[in-house]
Amino acid sequence: MEALKDVRILDMTHVQAGPTCSQLLAWMGADVIKFENPQGDATRGQLRDVPNADSLYFTMLNCNKRSITVNMKTPEGAQVFTDLLKKCDIIMENFGPGVLDRFGFPWEKIHAINPRIVMGSIKGFGSTGPYADFKAYENVAQAMGGAMSTTGVPDGPPFVTGAQIGDSGTGLHLAIGLLAALHQARRTGQGQYVEVAMMDGVMNLCRVKFRDHQRLTRGGLSEFSVPTHQGMGAVPRAGNDSGGGQLGNAIRCKPGGPNDFVYIVVQEAVWEALANRIGPELGMPGLAKDPLFATIGERRKNQNAVWEMIGQFALKHTKRELMAILNELDVPCGPIMSTEDLAHDEHVRGREMWVELDHPQRGKWFNVGMPIKLSASPAVIERSPLLGEHTDEILREVLGYDAAKIAALKSAGAFSAPKKAKAA
Numbered sequence: 001m002e003a004l005k006d007v008r009i010l011d012m013t014h015v016q017a018g019p020t021c022s023q024l025l026a027w028m029g030a031d032v033i034k035f036e037n038p039q040g041d042a043t044r045g046q047l048r049d050v051p052n053a054d055s056l057y058f059t060m061l062n063c064n065k066r067s068i069t070v071n072m073k074t075p076e077g078a079q080v081f082t083d084l085l086k087k088c089d090i091i092m093e094n095f096g097p098g099v100l101d102r103f104g105f106p107w108e109k110i111h112a113i114n115p116r117i118v119m120g121s122i123k124g125f126g127s128t129g130p131y132a133d134f135k136a137y138e139n140v141a142q143a144m145g146g147a148m149s150t151t152g153v154p155d156g157p158p159f160v161t162g163a164q165i166g167d168s169g170t171g172l173h174l175a176i177g178l179l180a181a182l183h184q185a186r187r188t189g190q191g192q193y194v195e196v197a198m199m200d201g202v203m204n205l206c207r208v209k210f211r212d213h214q215r216l217t218r219g220g221l222s223e224f225s226v227p228t229h230q231g232m233g234a235v236p237r238a239g240n241d242s243g244g245g246q247l248g249n250a251i252r253c254k255p256g257g258p259n260d261f262v263y264i265v266v267q268e269a270v271w272e273a274l275a276n277r278i279g280p281e282l283g284m285p286g287l288a289k290d291p292l293f294a295t296i297g298e299r300r301k302n303q304n305a306v307w308e309m310i311g312q313f314a315l316k317h318t319k320r321e322l323m324a325i326l327n328e329l330d331v332p333c334g335p336i337m338s339t340e341d342l343a344h345d346e347h348v349r350g351r352e353m354w355v356e357l358d359h360p361q362r363g364k365w366f367n368v369g370m371p372i373k374l375s376a377s378p379a380v381i382e383r384s385p386l387l388g389e390h391t392d393e394i395l396r397e398v399l400g401y402d403a404a405k406i407a408a409l410k411s412a413g414a415f416s417a418p419k420k421a422k423a424a
């Protein structure tokens with residue numbers, strides 16, 4: 001937790017895209033002040049599994065942060081915000097378009113208040129262009145960034161992927177931008193505005209699909225298991241094709257349950273060993289030398305037959321057995337791991353990627369661990385904060401407010417939701 005220990009972040013982010021970024025920065029040691037609307041990040045109450053407790057949606061994305069509630073729609077709340085800006089190195093937000101401007105704090109004003117501060121913004125589509133005014137959630141970004149049109153099978157509907165590439169993927173992009181801008185600010189004394197649009201982040205993650213898009217102007221795509229031809233325009237959905245220079249597919253195993261599959265990459269270098277292992281069991285001892293499959297070009301042309309043969313072999317083995325057989329042959333492969341498999345996996349536990357935590361409202365729970373391992377700065381994961389748990393502490397320690405000032409701000413409503421007007 002040493003890497004960013006001298007970095008303080010004013011974190012106005014909510015839902016998933018922003019919090020996933022600030023959680024990573026907190027795990028690298030930054031002091032992340034989660035600056036919340038007095039009602040709290042909406043995810044605290046979404047998809048609740050324990051009554052009146054912060055939901056897992058919230059707890060899993062907001063570890064190692066301190067929470068302060070501030071009502072930005074009061075002059076006193078806006079003053080607290082201004083004071084915090086002067087004490088922070090980074091401010092970050094992922095509000096809908098125009099929210100900060102409506103608060104009266106566009107980037108120019110924030111920069112004038114603290115010229116060193118770096119500001120990070122996530123928007124669905126960025127601040128310019130015809131889509132700039134639109135809100136976005138994960139699957140909207142997957143739809144519009146190219147992921148959905150290339151996921152699924154050609155004669156089925158487009159599919160979203162379970163990996164949250166629109167939200168968490170964009171959070172990763174923002175973390176990289178913030179660290180680069182912070183590095184520059186420490187050198188020059190000048191902060192800058194870092195913007196990541198979810199649609200742009202998804203396009204970045206679909207880069208190889210745009211490789212294929214351009215290849216289609218010159219000819220069909222020989223590695224695809226589905227038909228392609230020159231001039232077809234859009235890259236088609238191609239099921240579980242590897243999408244790379246090596247052939248790959250998900251192969252069903254014993255006993256045939258929904259996750260009894262192994263993803264197998266028939267790397268050029270391993271074909272002979274693989275063919276010598278599966279051929280004899282299939283009554284094809286000469287498979288390695290069969291001209292239909294001898295070269296990568298032939299295997300591409302006849303790949304559906306390759307999957308058929310491997311599939312027959314696989315049906316006699318469980319995914320774990322098949323993994324062991326293939327690893328012995330140096331064949332790159334991976335069983336399809338369910339969330340249940342992963343939650344009990346020895347490798348995952350050993351790498352601290354499924355971490356048990358305690359929480360005053362919900363008791364024991366688990367979080368996915370820190371995927372970036374810094375040798376001299378390992379993450380120590382701590383539970384997420386309760387709503388406003390650190391309001392007084394931050395006002396005292398970070399801003400140096402005394403008890404009388406804090407009490408006056410409280411009675412002016414700086415930290416609470418506006419009182420609802422009584423119904424007539």
Ligand SMILES: CC(C)(COP(=O)(O)OP(=O)(O)OC[C@H]1O[C@@H](n2cnc3c(N)ncnc32)[C@H](O)[C@@H]1OP(=O)(O)O)[C@@H](O)C(=O)NCCC(=O)NCCS
Pocket residue numbers: 014015016017018035036037038070071072073094095096097099102122123124134135136137138167
């Ligand atoms: C995610 C999203 C669709 C949610 O939309 P939403 O629930 O309508 O929330 P918005 O961000 O648009 O607005 C937040 C509101 O809370 C208010 N608010 C937030 N913090 C506040 C505070 N501390 N004090 C007072 N009001 C506050 C804002 O003023 C705003 O109200 P307004 O519209 O009256 O100005 C939207 O925030 C968005 O498009 N974000 C950018 C893309 C993104 O990150 N999407 C992925 C989320 S995982």
